[in-house]
Amino acid sequence: MRKRLLFASAIAIGLSTGARAETSWTVPDPDTLPGDTFGRTVRQGRDLIVRTSSLIGPDATDPAKRYAGSGLDCQSCHLNAGTQQSGLPLAGVWGVFPAYIARENTVRTLADRINGCMKRSLNGRSLPVDSPEMTAMLTYIRFISAGEQVGKSLDGRGTPPVPLPAKPADPVHGQQVFAATCAVCHGADGQGQRLDAAETKQSGRRYRFPPLWGPDSFNDGAGMARAITAARFVHANMPFGTTFETPVLAVGDAFDVVAYIGTQPRPHMDNLEADFPDRARKPVDAAYPPYVGPFPPDQHRLGPWSPIQAWIDSGKVAVKTVN
Numbered sequence: 263m264r265k266r267l268l269f270a271s272a273i274a275i276g277l278s279t280g281a282r283a284e285t286s287w288t289v290p291d292p293d294t295l296p297g298d299t300f301g302r303t304v305r306q307g308r309d310l311i312v313r314t315s316s317l318i319g320p321d322a323t324d325p326a327k328r329y330a331g332s333g334l335d336c337q338s339c340h341l342n343a344g345t346q347q348s349g350l351p352l353a354g355v356w357g358v359f360p361a362y363i364a365r366e367n368t369v370r371t372l373a374d375r376i377n378g379c380m381k382r383s384l385n386g387r388s389l390p391v392d393s394p395e396m397t398a399m400l401t402y403i404r405f406i407s408a409g410e411q412v413g414k415s416l417d418g419r420g421t422p423p424v425p426l427p428a429k430p431a432d433p434v435h436g437q438q439v440f441a442a443t444c445a446v447c448h449g450a451d452g453q454g455q456r457l458d459a460a461e462t463k464q465s466g467r468r469y470r471f472p473p474l475w476g477p478d479s480f481n482d483g484a485g486m487a488r489a490i491t492a493a494r495f496v497h498a499n500m501p502f503g504t505t506f507e508t509p510v511l512a513v514g515d516a517f518d519v520v521a522y523i524g525t526q527p528r529p530h531m532d533n534l535e536a537d538f539p540d541r542a543r544k545p546v547d548a549a550y551p552p553y554v555g556p557f558p559p560d561q562h563r564l565g566p567w568s569p570i571q572a573w574i575d576s577g578k579v580a581v582k583t584v585n
């Protein structure tokens with residue numbers, strides 16, 4: 263909570279310690295902007311990140327605007343409206359796009375990257391690149407990235423790396439971790455805590471705590487559906503309020519709980535086999551075919567992943583570039 267207040271007042275704070283301490287983490291505050299077109303657009307962009315489900319998702323009043331298919335908001339994963347260090351921040355990403363995207367083996371703009379999350383993380387469809395909503399989100403991300411150097415990744419981008427376990431993750435133990443640490447908020451059935459109609463109308467959000475699986479969650483092509491990506495996020499940010507500096511879960515427990523979540527049903531994305539036309543760039547934890555290397559499918563889901571990475575690094579993988 264303290265941190266949220268500090269962000270809100272846009273005070274420069276050195277949250278980092280140790281290896282990640284070189285930069286202090288400052289995020290400009292949209293509420294300091296005047297009520298002109300720019301200020302309004304930046305704040306509209308923030309609203310779209312926080313209240314995605316009611317503005318461009320399933321609860322949008324205009325059916326034509328229901329681009330996102332899940333009940334999640336961008337903020338469900340990009341914490342604190344994308345301002346949280348190591349909580350998949352959107353602050354700082356302006357300067358690193360256009361960027362090379364391995365999944366498609368092409369150079370993509372920030373708008374394209376947002377649409378990747380629209381289709382996968384939000385299980386929906388692309389937002390037109392010239393729509394007022396896309397303009398607002400881009401303007402917001404540009405604003406909260408102020409002061410970042412073009413081409414330089416912000417310290418605290420994404421989530422911090424964790425050591426990869428030497429043995430497969432254990433979904434049975436993960437179920438115990440889930441019951442003990444996650445179910446209090448995300449529900450024993452993983453479906454989160456849905457707000458009632460009045461609360462949703464007031465907050466513009468569908469959930470107090472978002473669902474981790476099931477029809478209203480991210481689909482199986484999402485980054486969060488990959489074990490290493492999800493374990494890093496969970497280790498640095500969950501239970502909610504945790505920061506990367508003081509993780510609550512042991513790394514092994516984070517991998518186990520993510521493995522348990524991975525055994526549960528979620529929406530399916532069509533045409534996943536066409537992902538990553540350049541196989542050498544397919545992430546080792548992408549647990550859908552065609553698989554990289556001669557490893558059993560379960561090893562992509564549960565690990566250990568280091569042998570797969572070593573196999574790729576040894577250059578044995580046939581590099582096929584389609585387009």
Ligand code: HEC
Pocket residue numbers: 311314334335336337338339340350351352355372375376379380383384399419420480484485486491
């Ligand atoms: C279910 C979780 C989830 C939701 C919801 C989500 N994202 Fe993401 N997003 C991710 C993950 C995980 C990544 C990290 C990249 C990866 O491995 O796919 C990411 C990456 C990104 C990036 C690139 C960040 C970087 O550092 O390169 C942008 C930009 C982005 N998302 C924007 C959005 C926007 C805008 C929305 C809402 C319209 C959204 N995302 C919704 C999980 C999510």
Ligand code: HEC
Pocket residue numbers: 334337338339341342439440443444445446447448470471472473474479486492496500501502511519520
């Ligand atoms: C104190 C409540 C709380 C606890 C406990 C908690 N979470 Fe969360 N979790 C949240 C909130 C709140 C969000 C979304 C943030 C937002 O919407 O502002 C979230 C988001 C997530 C997300 C990304 C969004 C989604 O729907 O998938 C994942 C994954 C996640 N939590 C996993 C876990 C796991 C695993 C645990 C247990 C180790 C856990 N959480 C414990 C409150 C909690």
